[in-house]
Amino acid sequence: MIRIAIIGMGLIGTSLGMALRNADPKESPLGSLEVIGFDREPRVTREARGRLAIDREARTLADAVREAQIVVIATPVRAIQDVLRDLASHLPAGAIVTDVASTKALVCRWAADLLPATVAFVGGHPMAGREQSGPGAADPDLFRNAIYCLTATSTTPAHAVEAVEALVRTVGAKPYYIDPEEHDAYVAGISHLPLLLSVGLVTATGNSPAWKEMAPLAATGFRDVSRLASGDPQMQRDILLTNPHGLTRWIDELIRFLVTAREQIAAGDVAAIEQMLEQAKTTRDAWLASKPHLRPGEAEFTNFPTVERPSLIGFRWPKREK
Amino acid sequence: MIRIAIIGMGLIGTSLGMALRNADPKESPLGSLEVIGFDREPRVTREARGRLAIDREARTLADAVREAQIVVIATPVRAIQDVLRDLASHLPAGAIVTDVASTKALVCRWAADLLPATVAFVGGHPMAGREQSGPGAADPDLFRNAIYCLTATSTTPAHAVEAVEALVRTVGAKPYYIDPEEHDAYVAGISHLPLLLSVGLVTATGNSPAWKEMAPLAATGFRDVSRLASGDPQMQRDILLTNPHGLTRWIDELIRFLVTAREQIAAGDVAAIEQMLEQAKTTRDAWLASKPHLRPGEAEFTNFPTVERPSLIGFRWPKREK
Numbered sequence: 001m002i003r004i005a006i007i008g009m010g011l012i013g014t015s016l017g018m019a020l021r022n023a024d025p026k027e028s029p030l031g032s033l034e035v036i037g038f039d040r041e042p043r044v045t046r047e048a049r050g051r052l053a054i055d056r057e058a059r060t061l062a063d064a065v066r067e068a069q070i071v072v073i074a075t076p077v078r079a080i081q082d083v084l085r086d087l088a089s090h091l092p093a094g095a096i097v098t099d100v101a102s103t104k105a106l107v108c109r110w111a112a113d114l115l116p117a118t119v120a121f122v123g124g125h126p127m128a129g130r131e132q133s134g135p136g137a138a139d140p141d142l143f144r145n146a147i148y149c150l151t152a153t154s155t156t157p158a159h160a161v162e163a164v165e166a167l168v169r170t171v172g173a174k175p176y177y178i179d180p181e182e183h184d185a186y187v188a189g190i191s192h193l194p195l196l197l198s199v200g201l202v203t204a205t206g207n208s209p210a211w212k213e214m215a216p217l218a219a220t221g222f223r224d225v226s227r228l229a230s231g232d233p234q235m236q237r238d239i240l241l242t243n244p245h246g247l248t249r250w251i252d253e254l255i256r257f258l259v260t261a262r263e264q265i266a267a268g269d270v271a272a273i274e275q276m277l278e279q280a281k282t283t284r285d286a287w288l289a290s291k292p293h294l295r296p297g298e299a300e301f302t303n304f305p306t307v308e309r310p311s312l313i314g315f316r317w318p319k320r321e322k
Numbered sequence: 323m324i325r326i327a328i329i330g331m332g333l334i335g336t337s338l339g340m341a342l343r344n345a346d347p348k349e350s351p352l353g354s355l356e357v358i359g360f361d362r363e364p365r366v367t368r369e370a371r372g373r374l375a376i377d378r379e380a381r382t383l384a385d386a387v388r389e390a391q392i393v394v395i396a397t398p399v400r401a402i403q404d405v406l407r408d409l410a411s412h413l414p415a416g417a418i419v420t421d422v423a424s425t426k427a428l429v430c431r432w433a434a435d436l437l438p439a440t441v442a443f444v445g446g447h448p449m450a451g452r453e454q455s456g457p458g459a460a461d462p463d464l465f466r467n468a469i470y471c472l473t474a475t476s477t478t479p480a481h482a483v484e485a486v487e488a489l490v491r492t493v494g495a496k497p498y499y500i501d502p503e504e505h506d507a508y509v510a511g512i513s514h515l516p517l518l519l520s521v522g523l524v525t526a527t528g529n530s531p532a533w534k535e536m537a538p539l540a541a542t543g544f545r546d547v548s549r550l551a552s553g554d555p556q557m558q559r560d561i562l563l564t565n566p567h568g569l570t571r572w573i574d575e576l577i578r579f580l581v582t583a584r585e586q587i588a589a590g591d592v593a594a595i596e597q598m599l600e601q602a603k604t605t606r607d608a609w610l611a612s613k614p615h616l617r618p619g620e621a622e623f624t625n626f627p628t629v630e631r632p633s634l635i636g637f638r639w640p641k642r643e644k
Contacts, residue, residue, distance in 0.1 A: 127541040147539055176538070189527045190540035194547035196583060197519045199602040204575040205511045206605035215609050216498070217469055218512040219449040224546045225516035229606045233599035240595055244587050251584045253526040255577055261518060262573045265566050273562055277555035280521040283528035284551045287537050 002030050004167070005068040007061065007083055009039040009048035010232070011130065012100045013074030014138035017053030019171035022140045029166035038064035047135040062090040070163055072124075073099040077238035080107055084114040093118035096160045098167070100124055102187060102235075103242040104151050104180035120160030123151035123180060125187070126173055133232035141172070148173035151180045188246030192239055193254065196247070198228035199236075324355050326489070327390040329383065329405055331361040331370035332554070333452065334422045335396030336460035339375030341493035344462045351488035360386035369457040384412040392485060394446075395421040399560035402429055406436040415440035418482040420489070422446055424509060424557075425564040426473050426502035442482030445473035445502060447509070448495055455554035463494070470495035471509075473502045510568030514561055515576065518569070520550035521558075 004020060006013045017035050025032035037054030038061060039045040045057045058064035065071050065087060073083050080099055091097065097119055101107050104123045111121035128146035130137060148168040152161045168175045178186075201222070205211060240247065264272045326342060328335045339357050347354035359376030360383060361367040367379045380386035387393050387409060395405050402421055413419065419441055423429050426445045433443035450468035452459060470490040474483050487497045500508075523544070527533060562569065586594045 127539055129541075129543065146541065149539070182535075186532060186536040186539055189530065189532075190536050190544045193526070194523055194543045196580070197523060197547055199599060200576055200579040200583070201516055201519055202602040202606045203579055203598065204515070204572060206602065206609075208511065208575075210508060210511075211605075213504075214508040214512050215612065217449055217471070217508055218609065219451075219468065221451065221516045221550050222512045223610075224549050225519055226606050227546050228543050229599075229602040230610070231603070233596060233603055236599050237592065237596045240587055240599075241590055241592065244590065248584055248588055250526060251580050251587075253530075254522055255580050255584075257522040257525055258518070258573050258577050258580075261522070262570055262577075265562055265573075266570055268563055268566065270559065270563065274555060274559050276525065277521060277551075277558050277562075280524040280528065280551040281553070281555055283533075284524045284548050287528075287540065288545075288552070290537065 001032050001034055002070065003034045003036065003068045004070045004072065005036045005038065005058070005064045006054065006072045006074055007038050007064060007087075008073065008075035008079075009037050009044050009053065009135055010074060010076075010235075011133050011135075011137050012126065012142075013037070013039075013072070014048045014051060014053040014135040015140060015142040016072060016074065016100070016171060017048060018051060018138055018140035019143055020167070021052060021055070023170045028170045030163075030170050036064050036068065044135060048138075051135055051138060053135065053138060061086050065090050065092070065095065067092060068095055070167060071095055071097045072167075073097065073101075076232075076235045077101040077103055077107065077242045079238075081110045081114070084110050088114055088116055091116065091119045095119050096163050097121045098124045098164045100126055101242075102191065102239045103246075104149070104178075104183045106242045108151055108180045120157050122156060122160055122164040123149075124164060124168070125149040125183065126168075126171075127191075128173070129231075131227055131230040133235065143168075144172035146173045147176045149176050149178050149183055151178060151183065184243050184246045185249075188243055189250050192243060192247050193250040195228045195231070195236060195239070196251065197254070198226050202226050202229040324352050324392065325358065325390045326355055326392045326394065327358045327360065327380070327386045328376065328394045328396055329360050329386060329409075330395065330397035330401070331359050331366050331375065331457055332396060332398075332557075333455050333457075333459050334448065334464075335359070335361075335394070336370045336373060336375040336457040337462060337464040338394060338396065338422070338493060339370060340373060340460055340462035341465055342489070343374060343377070345492045350492040352485075352492050358386050358390065366457060370460070373457055373460055375457065375460060383408050387412050387414070387417065389414060390417055392489060393417055393419045394489075395419065395423075398554075398557045399423040399425055399429065399564045401560075403432045403436070406432050410436055410438055413438065413441050417441050418485050419443045420446045420486045422448055423564075424513065424561045425568075426471070426500075426505045428564045430473055430502045442479050444478060444482055444486040445471075446486060446490070447471040447505065448490075448493075449513075450495070451553075453549055453552040455557065465490075466494035468495045469498045471498050471500050471505055473500060473505065506565050506568045507571075510565055511572045514565060514569050515572040517550045517553070517558060517561070518573065519576070520548050524548050524551040 006017050020035055035054045036056050036058050037045050037048050038058040048054055049057050073080055108123050126143050126146055126148045128142050165175045328339050342357055357376045358378050358380050359367050359370050360380040370376055371379050395402055421429055430445050437443055448465050448468055448470045450464050490497045
């Protein structure tokens, strides 16, 4: 029996719990599980329990991680620092800690600074989500076929990497090993920039004196491009604040694009606008067709990724250090 | 029997034909219909016929509009000028011409300049679409409950307005009368700006040297915000080119937003970022909750729109002028 503690029972924490508890212990590499849930708001933990995401509600952080082999921190990014600090003295020796935050460099630094040497940390980031938040929006299938970024260093114990990878596979996702800094630079472009553009679209139009007249005309295009603006502001705020270097570079890129497009539109430059639109369509259609939830190389066997991933064949839970 | 000619059998033209032919003649205010289709590519007209969008394929523009009571121009915006010029001498006296273009001011000016006095023009713009194009993507339910903008002036004959409104209701959409200039200013914000942001997101990330590594991480957020970039480049080009005044204003607004957000992110301004995110969420959630496809006032009977809409009660097809 593996005991997993989930700290933070929002959309991701609750979805993870549901997916873990739904897994068949005979088929899951983790075997049979007990999931303990904790949220600083007891009402939220109770709701997660109501959704069958956890076996038991913990009253305190210390209670949550008692005898836990795996601890998943699923709070907003900026809360992770405090959670790690508070957890440090309560974690059992040999425990494996992971998180689900959208930025990784800062979180990995906090973990290195704050966790005791008897505990292993593997950063995690499932590339999945939805605009609704809280346990009520949770979905056990949220991670199915999603890429799940994992960060490990040369000093991360193999059994810790194997355990977190087993957790990722148990919820139906695909482990994808990546350097934390690289992760942050990439997701700033494909995840945080889209968020900011959604918010920008709603801010620009919503602040207009004509918004009341415009709103009824807004249709599916507006709905989709603005979708991310309906996400959890607290979570989004932390994402934007913990990845400033990655994000500002992309904002500059977007401003450059808009300035150029504005000139071309004002000048009626047919050829340039046509080229811009055709290139974007080609890029996006190719992305869609490439089955984006395959890892690079997974589609072409000739190009198998060289990243080292511990095999799960013969995975056995290591003896607990006392 | 009303004869309707559709010029341009793309996504919208074909969807319109399908919706019109699906309508029950006993319930539709237009009664029984014959739909004639024309596209400058005979292959496309044939495909539309295969999708049961039209009763008959026309070989030429003149053939298409012969004895037509209603002519719907469903070509890309910039082609409308040529189509109107070519049609002018072939339109039967008393014919009613409408279009489905995403910009209205320029189209209304072209119609006023090019159409003979014996013909009436009512501009139209259904607020519905999808990123796929062509007859293969057509859907008879595309217009169901969608707002359908109509432009009419004080000199537009009442029977023409009634006929086009009847067509709009027949395909399940909701007529919404609006001034052409006002229309262009509004849709620039809620439709053309989202398009440009989709294209900008794909252009900025797709042109990055790291795109190959980033692409597999892109998930549903990227997919939705970039959706409009997969639309028909020819149609999009025309939209961007025929509404420069409306659009550049919104581009400036977006650049201002990005510059401000960039400063706040670089400075780690928690309060400002939080406020921006919360305000956007409030605006979008209210928009979603407001049943955006109701016309303003339709939800609250106390605020019924004062715009003059000819009643369809007792609608009879007027005698053809000879």
